[in-house]
Amino acid sequence: MSATTQVRPKLYESQKLALWYFAVAIALFGLQLTFGLIAAYQQLNPNFLFELAPFMTNRTLHVNTLVVWLLVGLVGGVYWFLPQETGREVVGIKAAKIIWWVIVAGVLVLAGIYLFVQYGPGEMSTLWLYMEGREYLEAPRWVDLALVLWVAIFLFNVIATTLASRRVTGLLLVLIFDLVALGALYSAGMHYNINVTMDQFLWWWVVHLWVEATWEVLVGVLMAWSLMYLLGTPRKVVETWLFLEVALVFGTGILGLGHHYFWIGTPEYWLGLGGFFSALEPLPLVAMVVHALYDAGGHRLLAVNKPAVFWLVAQAFGNFIGAGVWGFMQTLPQINMYSHGTQLAAAHGHLAFFGAYLSTVLMLTYVVVQQARPVLSVPLDSRWWKWAAGLMIFGIVGITGAFTISGFTQTLIERAEGGSTWAAFIRAYTHPWYANTLGWRYFFGWIMIIGYLILVYDLLTIGKHAVATVKATAVATAGGGDD
Amino acid sequence: MQIHWLEVTIAAIAIAVVLTRVLSKGAGWLSWRFWRGAMIASSITMTTILFVLSFFTVQEARPGSGRIPPWTVINHEIGLKWDAERQWQVPVVGEETGFFGQVYSPEEAEALVNKGKITFQARNCMECHTLLGNGAYYAPDLTRAWLDPWWETRIKPMVGAESREEAMMKWLMNPPQYPQGTRRMPNLNLTEEEARALVAFLKWMAAIDTNGFPPHYSLTYEQR
Numbered sequence A: 001m002s003a004t005t006q007v008r009p010k011l012y013e014s015q016k017l018a019l020w021y022f023a024v025a026i027a028l029f030g031l032q033l034t035f036g037l038i039a040a041y042q043q044l045n046p047n048f049l050f051e052l053a054p055f056m057t058n059r060t061l062h063v064n065t066l067v068v069w070l071l072v073g074l075v076g077g078v079y080w081f082l083p084q085e086t087g088r089e090v091v092g093i094k095a096a097k098i099i100w101w102v103i104v105a106g107v108l109v110l111a112g113i114y115l116f117v118q119y120g121p122g123e124m125s126t127l128w129l130y131m132e133g134r135e136y137l138e139a140p141r142w143v144d145l146a147l148v149l150w151v152a153i154f155l156f157n158v159i160a161t162t163l164a165s166r167r168v169t170g171l172l173l174v175l176i177f178d179l180v181a182l183g184a185l186y187s188a189g190m191h192y193n194i195n196v197t198m199d200q201f202l203w204w205w206v207v208h209l210w211v212e213a214t215w216e217v218l219v220g221v222l223m224a225w226s227l228m229y230l231l232g233t234p235r236k237v238v239e240t241w242l243f244l245e246v247a248l249v250f251g252t253g254i255l256g257l258g259h260h261y262f263w264i265g266t267p268e269y270w271l272g273l274g275g276f277f278s279a280l281e282p283l284p285l286v287a288m289v290v291h292a293l294y295d296a297g298g299h300r301l302l303a304v305n306k307p308a309v310f311w312l313v314a315q316a317f318g319n320f321i322g323a324g325v326w327g328f329m330q331t332l333p334q335i336n337m338y339s340h341g342t343q344l345a346a347a348h349g350h351l352a353f354f355g356a357y358l359s360t361v362l363m364l365t366y367v368v369v370q371q372a373r374p375v376l377s378v379p380l381d382s383r384w385w386k387w388a389a390g391l392m393i394f395g396i397v398g399i400t401g402a403f404t405i406s407g408f409t410q411t412l413i414e415r416a417e418g419g420s421t422w423a424a425f426i427r428a429y430t431h432p433w434y435a436n437t438l439g440w441r442y443f444f445g446w447i448m449i450i451g452y453l454i455l456v457y458d459l460l461t462i463g464k465h466a467v468a469t470v471k472a473t474a475v476a477t478a479g480g481g482d483d
Numbered sequence B: 001m002q003i004h005w006l007e008v009t010i011a012a013i014a015i016a017v018v019l020t021r022v023l024s025k026g027a028g029w030l031s032w033r034f035w036r037g038a039m040i041a042s043s044i045t046m047t048t049i050l051f052v053l054s055f056f057t058v059q060e061a062r063p064g065s066g067r068i069p070p071w072t073v074i075n076h077e078i079g080l081k082w083d084a085e086r087q088w089q090v091p092v093v094g095e096e097t098g099f100f101g102q103v104y105s106p107e108e109a110e111a112l113v114n115k116g117k118i119t120f121q122a123r124n125c126m127e128c129h130t131l132l133g134n135g136a137y138y139a140p141d142l143t144r145a146w147l148d149p150w151w152e153t154r155i156k157p158m159v160g161a162e163s164r165e166e167a168m169m170k171w172l173m174n175p176p177q178y179p180q181g182t183r184r185m186p187n188l189n190l191t192e193e194e195a196r197a198l199v200a201f202l203k204w205m206a207a208i209d210t211n212g213f214p215p216h217y218s219l220t221y222e223q224r
């Protein structure tokens, strides 16, 4: 198959904005990996940066940049496809641009606070200004408010553009309801609660109902658009599948929330409810594999954009294995009683986020990169994307494997045998089965970083070759004029 | 109100199925319309059930409701005992012994636990520790930290304290000076007031009924 080139259609303003979204997302991805690597090294050498930036600081930055860059990538994907879906420029694009730069500035200030201020006095003002201190939601209130404003403007863009286009598709309706839920859930998690049980009860409304419900549906919409606009899969087919996925994701994931209510002081009926519904959560993930690979003809994308099709397939499998299999592994209360809060959760967290969301954002990035060059390169291909993908996947599989082994060891030694005390905790992390994995994790972290650097190089260069050939032809025919 | 999980589960599925049939009347099960109906039915059903259950859960998650201790539990001796029926440990509250040699009124106790909870968030403890099993895995779970025998056997003599609360307070105010294991906790520059409040928060948390988590806390195999 030889590469051909076409002059690309003009970009909408919202697509130009989306380019910034993806650029910032990929940059934050680099920061995320860096802080993860430092956190991993601090477990090998606990004295490293102990005074300047202790473990908690690096881990905070690791998980916060993670959530932010993935969300930025997903929202960027919507800004990219929305004008195509509605056939018009996005309404309120000025506001969208302004809030975007406010958010970028806010994220930079926040990263500075995390890194250099780190924590504050035990007063409410700390929760407003510096640190809210709840994993994933450490961001202080002023950032929460900025994020809500961001989502509100985004929601306005989507709704107003839909109404202006006078054609409310099934995809757009699903998107709008999902975004309303996503924003509402975030505001449910912003409140201070003295009662730690209620605090965690609501904290999970954000964390679980984001990644196991609303984000999963957002990804479904983006996948549907990708299949439609890149492959011409009929709207009826992708919409029917999307509806099925939403029915199953919400049908299992909403009450599946109960798998976080086993041990936090909430009543016993959550043991049965959470166990039952969360055990069914892998079902929609199987459906997505079937959809992407067999029904929608994802393989035909090979003729259009090779790295995108690769990440599409990786997403289908990664989501199923990371979220479905590694989640199911610890979701029944009978095992979760022992494994809860061990490194096994981190094993699942890594593979699930990678499989479900990182893969989606990288797929979208390659779709966007193809269209961002003045001249389309079809099929989009290079030598380097394969190395980037291969190394990153090798890296995450290694990291997940290491966390799985230390997680099993911790479950057995600290929880089952040791009675979960401080001394039992120390016995677990000094056990060779646990201690050895720390080095592997660090090693695979470096593999991942190398994969990332190649990814950045590839994104900057892939498809450029096509531009060069077209320019050369143009020069030859026009006899010396430029562009 | 007594809620049984199996009944709720069966009701949830039944309602979702019936509602799907109603919403997509006449549509074949492979059609666009059928799945649109299923999507709407399952979203509405599950969200409604979640709201209803949350309402009941909130009732049971109030301090003093039985599962969650009242704030004044910090004035009491607390412990865990084996519940033969549920086959796990449940918290027990013993006699009033005071906290830092003082008996706190309900308002004072609440204010102290509140200060401890805010300090816990302000110092970002959750990015190294788990509490109720949630958080980071660099440092020990704090759910039952107050009950850890390590304070009596090891920390008390090490920091030269008279009581468990004093031992915890002194250790928390300068952990790197008394390292345990190979991982050290940083000095978070806690004031005495903040450290005392943190200890109160930890003690209160240790009396929450967690359905037996963490299992067999602090029991050796022979003691089970």
Ligand code: HEM
Pocket: A135, A211, A212, A259, A278, A279, A281, A282, A319, A323, A324, A326, A327, A328, A329, A330, A331, A332, A336, A339, A340, A341, A342, A345, A346, A348, A349, A350, A352, A353, A356, A357, B133, B134, B135
């Ligand atoms: C893409 C989807 C998913 C993502 C990104 C994800 C991510 C995570 C993360 C990061 C945690 C750790 C939370 C913490 O820090 O305490 C977690 C916990 C958990 N997840 Fe998932 N998850 C996903 C889907 C699933 C599914 C489908 C299941 C069940 C089949 C599941 C079961 C669990 C369980 C049981 C825990 C609690 C572990 C513990 O008790 O410590 N997850 N998940």
Ligand code: HEM
Pocket: A033, A034, A036, A037, A038, A039, A040, A059, A062, A063, A066, A345, A346, A347, A349, A350, A353, A354, A358, A396, A399, A441, A442, A444, A445, A446, A448, A449, B135, B136, B137, B138
């Ligand atoms: C350079 C590669 C990476 C390294 C070395 C690394 C290392 C770490 C370490 C040491 C932790 C803290 C675990 C603990 O609390 O004991 C962590 C947490 C976490 N990391 Fe990574 N990480 C890397 C890449 C990633 C990637 C690519 C993702 C997602 C796509 C990710 C998602 C997470 C999540 C969700 C947590 C919190 C887990 C939980 O609380 O259960 N990390 N990581």
Ligand SMILES: [Fe+2]
Pocket: A208, A212, A256, A257, A259, A260
């Ligand atoms: Fe969950």
